[in-house]
Amino acid sequence: MSYLVLARKWRPQTFSDLTGQEHVSRTLQNAIDSGRIAHAFLFTGARGVGKTSSARILAKALNCEQGMSPEPCNVCPACTEITAGTSVDVLEIDGASNTGVDDIRELRENVKYLPSRLRYKIFIIDEVHMLSTNAFNALLKTLEEPPPHVKFIFATTEPHKLPITILSRCQRFDFRRIPLAKVVARLRYIVDREGISISDESLAVVARKGDGSMRDSLSVLDQVLAFCGETVNDDDVVSLLGVVDRRLLLEASAAVLGRDTRSVLGVVARVDEFGYNMRQFCGELIDHFRNLTIMRAVGDAGDLLDLSEAELQSVREQASSALLEDLQRHMTILLRADGELAHSGYPRLVLEMALVRMATLAPLVPVGELLDRLGRIEERGSGVAADARASWRPSPPPEAGVAPVPRPAPSALAEQRPRPVPAGAEAKPPPSRSDSPVQEPRRTGDEWADFVAFVKGAKPRIGTSLEYGSPLHIAADRLEIGFPENSFALSSLRDGDAQASLKALAERFFSAPMTVALKVLTGEGHAPPNLLEKKRAEDEQRRTGLKRSAESHPAVSSALEVFDGTLAEVAPLGTRGKL
Known part of the structure; x- marks a missing residue:
């Protein structure tokens, strides 16, 4: 006698045997009890969850010789024939191989005839979504108004491929994936009756491999038993199935x-x-x-x-x-x-x-613990944390009328110190205010910075280029400015108009005829820093001093100690949003 696989041997024969589909079995049983039995059913769901088994059980319940009941007897000739698949009045059709309109026409011809032995003639079409569009259209009228002795049961794993006209003519039942715990319980019931020794952990591995399908789980269990025999070892199951232990x-x-x-x-x-x-x-x-x-x-x-x-x-x-x-x-x-x-x-x-x-992920610190640490900071030293902001107030702004220390913008205030006049040159009176719109230079003690500010006030583009230059030589009649090689500022100043304007502004600033020479810095010797470099150095010095002051502040020291932190950034109060 040939071997019968577990999936066929332990196929559900009654609604109570269905695992994980209680919502379907209860609805069908109540429909049979009340006599409200539809003419067409559609069973949808994943593979191996009981769709075709439910169709057979429903066919047996409707045709049982003991009378229609929620549970078939499974002993009368009608039930045994349907279980064996030999009943002439219960036709199981494979929708994947009978997809044409001619197959549906043949089905329509068979619908006209009364059942030979049973109460109902039942057509079970599996994978019904495989039917062609013409086949569905040929089935519509028969499906909507079949003879009273005919019932249709469709099963599919892809209900979205069915035409809406078919869906609207059927009662739809959605079969769910079976939970792992229920699959394990069913497998335990089966192996106990088969006399097989296997642990619950191995059954869980088998059930997880089945992925919610009872048929797939039983097929995997058959494979395990073929390898291990009547006694199953956990390590053998893991190595055979290739799953992660x-x-x-x-x-x-x-x-x-x-x-x-x-x-x-x-x-x-x-x-x-x-x-x-x-x-x-x-x-x-x-x-x-x-x-x-x-x-x-x-x-x-x-x-x-x-x-x-x-x-x-x-x-x-x-x-x-x-x-x-x-x-x-x-x-x-x-x-x-x-x-x-x-x-x-x-x-x-x-x-x-x-x-x-x-x-190595650093653990998160709970908010409550952070609040406790803040409380301890406030309690340290006589009000150190409370007075922290007071000691960090910025300096008051300068009084009106007092000039700031950084490089000033040119203004129209105007007294210049006299410049020496070269021999043989006539002293030229300074131009009157009405002769030129250029403001008179303002002196702060840094001659080069004052000159650049003066030029920037008159010619912003030329003044911006001068900020990249280094003052190599400043004399009574000559001004030498050095620029890095291939500098854009140098090329823009060598333009004829820019050079003439620069010479005129230099003569105006120094109050004497001037020769302006633009030179390329070759890297030999040491050139004075340009204004941008001096500004960066001053900013860096200011930031260093600010950070040193912050690190020495008692409130900051306490906070770093309690939170085990480091000082990442320092900014004066009131300027944080502007940085």
């Missing part, structure tokens, strides 16, 4: 939460040694940390997690010692690593670095 996931999460980088790298080495796919392991690890996060966030999350009771206990123990915020940060790192693994040529390295980063 959950003990590795628990070790990895324990090492991460315990900040043990050596153990983390050891787990990755074992994953590589066993030949597991790195991305598959990362995906399993993401799912495991998701379980930890949900367990930590909700508490009793057994109904939200697809885990067996033993696995739930392990997750519950690990989640109790972790912070929710840390688990969320670990999830973020794993999700980023999963994306990198899809394109990386070094999957082991990516996974190692992700787990090391998780294990």
Whole structure:
């Protein structure tokens, strides 16, 4: 006698045998009890969740010789023929191989005839979405108004491919994926009656491999039994199915939460040694940390997690010692690593670095603890923290009429000190205010800075270029300015109009005929710094002094000590938003 696989041997024969589809079985039973039986049913859902089995059970319940009842007797000739698939009045049609309009025309011809032995003639069309458009159109009228002795039961995994005209003529029942706990319970029921020794952990691995499908889970169990025999070892199940051992996931999460980088790298080495796919392991690890996060966030999350009771206990123990915020940060790192693994040529390295980063992640400090630390700062020293802002007030602005110390803008105030006149040259009277719109220079003691400010007030473009130059020589009748080689400022000043304007402004500033020479700095010798370099040096000196003052302040010192921090940036009060 040929062997009958477990999926066929233990196929549900009554509504009570259906696992995980109680909403469907109860509705159908109530419909039979009340006599409100539709002429067309549509069963939708994933593979192996009981659609065709429910169709057969419904056919038996409607045609049982003991009378229509919510549960078929499974002993009368009608029930046994339907179970064996030999009944002439219950026709199972494969929609994938009977897709044409001619097949539907033949079905319409058969609909006209009364059943030969049973109460109803029932047509079960599996994978009905495979029918052609013309076939659906040919079926519409018969499906809407069939003879009273005909019932249609359609089954499909892809209901979105059915025309809306078909969907509107059927009662639709959506079959759900079967929860892992119910699959494990059903598998335990089957193996106990088959006399097989297997642990709940192995059954959970088998059920997880089935991915919510009872038929797939039973097929996997058949494969395990063919390899292991009547006594099944946990390690054999893991190696046969090629799944990630959950003990590795628990070790990895324990090492991460315990900040043990050596153990983390050891787990990755074992994953590589066993030949597991790195991305598959990362995906399993993401799912495991998701379980930890949900367990930590909700508490009793057994109904939200697809885990067996033993696995739930392990997750519950690990989640109790972790912070929710840390688990969320670990999830973020794993999700980023999963994306990198899809394109990386070094999957082991990516996974190692992700787990090391998780294990060395700095723990978050609770807000309550931060508030306590702030309170301790305020209590230190007689009001040191309370007086901190008072000691950091900026200097008052200068009084009206007092000139500021930095480089001034040119103004029309005007007394110049007399300049020596070269021999043989006639002294020229200074131009009157009405002769030129250029303001008279203002003297601050820095002759080069005053000259640049004077030029910038008259010719902003030329003055801006002079800021990049270094004063090489300033004499009574000659001004030499040096610029870096290939400088844009130098090329703009060598323009004929710019050079003439610069010479005229120099003669006006120095009150004497002047020769202006523009030279290229070759790197030999030491040129004086230009104005921009001097300004940067002054700003750096000011920032250094400000930081040194801040570091020596008692309130800042206390804060750095309590929070174990470093001083990253210092700004005067009132200027933070302007930096």
